[in-house]
Amino acid sequence: MKLFPAIVTLHLLGGVGLLVLLAVQAERYRQAAGAPVEPVGSGLRALLWAAALMVGLQIALGGWVSTNYAVLVCNTFPMCQGSWWPEMDFAQGFELWRPLGTSADGSPLAFHALTAIHYTHRLFAYAVFVVLGLLAWRLHQRGRLARQRRWIVGLAALQLVTGLSNVILDWPLLAAVLHTGGAAALMTVLAWALCASRRAAVPVTAETRAAREVAA
Secondary structure: OOOOHHHHHHHHHHHHHHHHHHHHHHHHHHHHOOOOOEEEOHHHHHHHHHHHHHHHHHHHHHHHHHHOOOHHHOOOOOOEOOEOOOOOOHHHHOOOOOOOOEOOOOOEOOHHHHHHHHHHHHHHHHHHHHHHHHHHHHHHHHOOOHHHHHHHHHHHHHHHHHHHHHHHOOOOHHHHHHHHHHHHHHHHHHHHHHHOEEEOOOOOOHHHHHHHHHHO
């Protein structure tokens, strides 16, 4: 299908999904052999899930950038094409089922559509880094999942460096491969953290127990 963008992106997501499943299986084997599962609060557990879902979406956006060859439409940072909000065509850029380089009706894909693809990935990256930073800080504060926390910080830094290198250094092959591999590794570590932890039981106080008995 001549590198149909949706097919190539799904191929990437399928590969990352298989890697995540292998990580989950490895952690389950570890727990079956007696490894402990760390209890975390409900808020921290929700933050772990939010980070995992956001990184998964960011990988999909990054795949869409790569498969549409939209990496170099913004070759400066932090602005794109000399603007904080360049002209963009989101409707055409995120028309999912179409051949490479054209819209569904066969007309050439507009440059503004490629700009929308690239800049969406960049803007969402800011939100992802904020959530990952908050997650790492909360894990450190609670003294939980120390190994996973270190990996999250290191891989987030790798993603920042390689992502900027792709833009500033005109998409060098090494940076592109490291950026993709780092994203897959980050998703795997987040799945590992979710699998290696569980929601901590909320302690029941005497007052809560009495209230439940009255209600019953």
